[in-house]
Structure formats: C-alpha cells, structure tokens
Amino acid sequence: MGYPFELPALGYDHDALEPHIDARTMEIHHGKHHQGYTNNLNAALEKYPDLHSHSGEQLLVGLADLPDEIRTAVRNNGGGYVNHTLFWAIMAPGGANEPTGKLAEAIDGAFGSLDELKTSLGATAGKQFGSGWGWLTAGPSGDLAVSGTPNQDNPLSEGLIPILGVDVWEHAYYLNYQNRRPDYISAWWNVVNWDVVATNYANATE
Ligand code: MN
Numbered sequence: 474m475g476y477p478f479e480l481p482a483l484g485y486d487h488d489a490l491e492p493h494i495d496a497r498t499m500e501i502h503h504g505k506h507h508q509g510y511t512n513n514l515n516a517a518l519e520k521y522p523d524l525h526s527h528s529g530e531q532l533l534v535g536l537a538d539l540p541d542e543i544r545t546a547v548r549n550n551g552g553g554y555v556n557h558t559l560f561w562a563i564m565a566p567g568g569a570n571e572p573t574g575k576l577a578e579a580i581d582g583a584f585g586s587l588d589e590l591k592t593s594l595g596a597t598a599g600k601q602f603g604s605g606w607g608w609l610t611a612g613p614s615g616d617l618a619v620s621g622t623p624n625q626d627n628p629l630s631e632g633l634i635p636i637l638g639v640d641v642w643e644h645a646y647y648l649n650y651q652n653r654r655p656d657y658i659s660a661w662w663n664v665v666n667w668d669v670v671a672t673n674y675a676n677a678t679e
Pocket of ligand 1: 502
C-alpha cells in the first residue's frame with residue numbers, strides 16, 4: 474500500500490472504546506487529525522513518483538535517504554500516518570485482554586510481568602515532554618523494549634519495529650482527561666487488543 478495513501482477505516486464504531494476513550498475524541502482524532510497527516514503525506518510525495526510504490530513503513534525506515542526538501546514532511550506526516558494506523562488497530566475491541574503465548578513469554582522475559590511492562594511504558598509515555606508516543610518495540614532478535622519518541626517520530630527510523638504504541642498528544646485525551654495524562658494512559662490499557670499486538674510481534678519476528 475503506497476501513494477496515494479488513504480485514511481484506513483477504524484474497523485469499529487467511534488463509541489466502541491468508551492468509557493476509556495470517548496466517541497468525540499475518536500471522531501476528531503481519526504477523521505481530522507489522521508486525515509490531515511494522510512493529506513499532507515500525499516502532498517509531500519506528489520512530485521516524487523519514484524517513491525509512490527513505497528509503503529508508509531518503508532518511507533520511515535528509509536527517512537535518511539529521502540530528498541532533503543520532503544524529509545521533514547514525510548517524517549512528521551508519514552509518521553502520523555503510520556503511527557495512527559497502528560494505534561487504531563491495537564485498540565480494536567473484542568480481543569484478548571492480556572497477552573498469551575510467545576508474546577506473553579517475551580514480556581515476562583524482558584520486563585518480569587505484564588504489570589511491570591505497564592509501569593515502565595506508563596512512566597516513559599507519561600514523562601514524554603510535549604507531544605509524542607510511548608512504544609513497545611521488537612528489535613532484530615525479537616527482544617522487547619520500551620521507548621518514547623517526540624512528535625510523530627516512529628521507532629522504524631531507529632531500526633526497531635513498533636508492536637504497540639500509545640499516543641500521548643493532547644488531542645488523544647484532552648476532551649476527557651484534560652491535563653491528566655497518567656489517568657488516560659492507565660485507562661488506555663483497558664482497550665488494548667492483545668491479539669493484534671501478538672500478531673504484530675509474530676510479524677516482527679518471523
Ligand atoms: Mn494522534
């Protein structure tokens with residue numbers, strides 16, 4: 474999937490994640506913010522047909538090789554495009570509410586327990602200064618790690634594969650949580666679909 478990029482469907486209703494994420498936030502976040510990143514990414518790529526076959530992920534992996542005049546636009550808007558596509562998918566309702574199988578083993582191995590992963594990622598995402606993301610990533614040998622990035626930067630540009638990400642831009646939580654980012658992050662764990670995260674982990678390590 475490449476240029477022109479299209480806003481991916483949510484796959485569930487705007488109110489499906491309530492009470493943890495309210496419907497109005499989802500409407501604006503998906504319909505306005507993600508649509509905006511999508512439009513801006515397409516505008517940046519329009520005059521670069523050589524890049525039209527690249528997926529969003531490929532663009533972020535190869536950020537350093539992009540033409541100077543569009544590198545920042547692709548970093549911000551390609552990041553916005555890819556980050557939110559992952560975000561909607563891992564929040565899909567109805568899946569496992571905790572990790573199982575190889576992902577559970579990997580989490581226990583890396584962090585000790587799911588609760589310790591939540592504490593670590595919650596702390597990292599909670600203290601991310603300004604806008605950004607908290608991530609659970611898989612490295613080249615499948616090793617899991619927690620990290621944070623500013624703005625719409627994605628771990629793919631650092632050689633890591635994100636399998637779960639939490640958006641800590643104010644647009645992700647302000648209507649419901651105002652300045653209480655830690656409360657939003659705590660509630661957010663309730664809507665993580667661990668089946669999707671497990672699939673992401675399997676794809677990252679195959
Ligand atoms: Mn966002």
